[in-house]
């Protein structure tokens with residue numbers, strides 16, 4: 062017998078040993094979701110359910126593997142027979158048996174994101190869409206549209222209307238392209254990741270016998286991270302679980318932060334409507350944070366309307382009654398200096414830097430802190446793996462300046478010219494040779510017809526960079542390049558237009574502190590080159606909050622808590638997005654085990670001036686007594 066009494070608290074035990082009907086487990090941050098799910102699977106096996114009749118849907122395959130190996134330590138069973146893994150993994154298994162029922166052979170192949178992009182690029186070429194307009198969106202951007210269309214179960218035009226209005230002029234062509242792309246995949250017996258879900262649900266909807274078989278076959282379905290499931294994923298579970306309703310969904314609605322890639326918090330909030338007999342179990346004991354940090358997190362999430370009411374209780378004792386600290390800094394630079402000083406103090410006290418994290422809403426918020434840590438030689442590691450200045454769009458826009466400063470910079474030239482429609486790698490090299498043999502005169506080059514217009518625009522911008530009002534003002538030069546030229550390309554070249562635009566605006570602010578374009582470029586090169594030696598596995602962690610989900614550190618700093626930055630400017634006009642931003646703040650706060658620092662800079666440089674910032678509403682909403690305020694004015 063498994064010692065449930067010893068290993069689980071009362072709430073966890075209630076969930077683990079609950080009757081086999083539908084259950085929604087609302088498990089707060091740090092409350093032991095993994096432990097609950099693991100013991101529940103073990104309990105089911107102990108009750109006599111065969112492993113192969115259990116589904117355990119998880120966010121990653123690694124998570125399922127870890128949970129199942131823990132199950133194996135609890136009960137004697139072959140857990141490899143459990144259907145554990147991501148939705149894609151589960152659907153693949155089902156389609157391997159039945160793909161022929163929906164017009165595919167069972168020997169289909171699965172293509173990853175990169176291959177999907179190549180295939181889509183090929184479709185765009187075949188339909189001659191890029192030549193019809195130089196601003197036709199790139200395959201990278203369109204894959205995102207198509208994926209949302211499947212995950213949200215909405216037609217492409219609807220997705221464009223809701224989230225990609227900058228593509229609306231191409232709505233008709235994009236819909237046609239989608240049909241063409243689907244047909245191409247069908248002919249080649251290919252599924253991309255989203256197809257696996259789409260066709261499994263279609264199979265269940267169209268082939269009643271097959272659905273009935275699985276409904277009888279699976280005796281219990283468990284879903285982890287339920288708050289982040291998409292519409293089609295919930296549909297997949299509902300279809301199999303509909304008849305016996307033996308579904309356990311575990312999640313935390315307060316941590317639903319992926320709506321931008323199709324997650325629907327509604328799945329969780331409406332669970333008991335779809336499963337009227339469901340039992341709802343709240344797990345409220347948090348094992349991670351001190352009571353003071355938890356009190357702040359509880360207060361932070363109170364402002365949301367669309368959520369299950371909840372209040373986490375701390376299992377831990379207070380650490381010298383240390384409340385979270387609110388650092389009121391005079392500027393973003395002072396903010397980074399203050400953080401670096403505190404980190405140095407912690408290191409002197411013997412705290413391992415890898416127990417410290419700096420979390421932010423968007424990559425560009427971390428520019429100053431990256432610089433400060435680099436200058437002070439404090440080792441740090443960035444979760445995304447890509448440093449701010451190494452991102453493609455940042456490199457793109459900087460290459461205009463590099464080429465302006467150094468007319469022999471071949472890499473910059475080629476990077477710019479490649480952006481133009483109708484210019485492939487061969488033509489790029491030819492143009493470079495022409496350029497060199499015409500004593501570096503851009504005017505003398507003859508680009509292909511399709512690229513003539515953007516070429517002329519580029520030449521105008523290139524000349525303008527030397528005008529007295531722009532010369533040696535890298536910030537103003539970047540602004541000119543962005544709004545006079547590059548923003549149109551940014552919309553179509555990559556996915557995530559809004560985020561990338563914000564990054565470049567952040568770069569423009571950063572550039573405002575330089576009065577020489579050469580100095581600005583050298584600084585950036587140093588940060589992306591030699592000084593990356595400071596990036597170490599054991600350093601302080603710098604991460605966006607999205608990438609910090611599920612992780613924990615002893616000390617956490619949440620930075621740039623200004624209205625318009627966190628919450629983001631874009632979210633301010635949409636109540637549902639604002640609620641998601643508040644959840645993001647909650648996720649960030651609940652990553653801290655011992656010490657939490659909330660950082661507010663009263664000003665930051667933006668578009669060549671010092672802009673004063675209002676404190677984030679998330680700070681304003683906190684009861685005063687929950688934090689200790691410290692004013693930080695200036696550092697030498």
Ligand SMILES: Nc1ncnc2c1ncn2[C@@H]1O[C@H](COP(=O)(O)OP(=O)(O)OP(=O)(O)O)[C@@H](O)[C@H]1O
Pocket residue numbers: 068069070073088089090091092093094095096313316348349610611612651
């Ligand atoms: N009953 C328990 N007794 C003691 N410790 C527990 C218990 N349940 C969970 N824990 C511990 O609590 C910590 C948090 O658990 P876990 O990481 O699974 O939380 P979580 O619910 O996934 O958190 P989050 O959603 O915030 O990422 C772990 O270190 C885990 O071992």
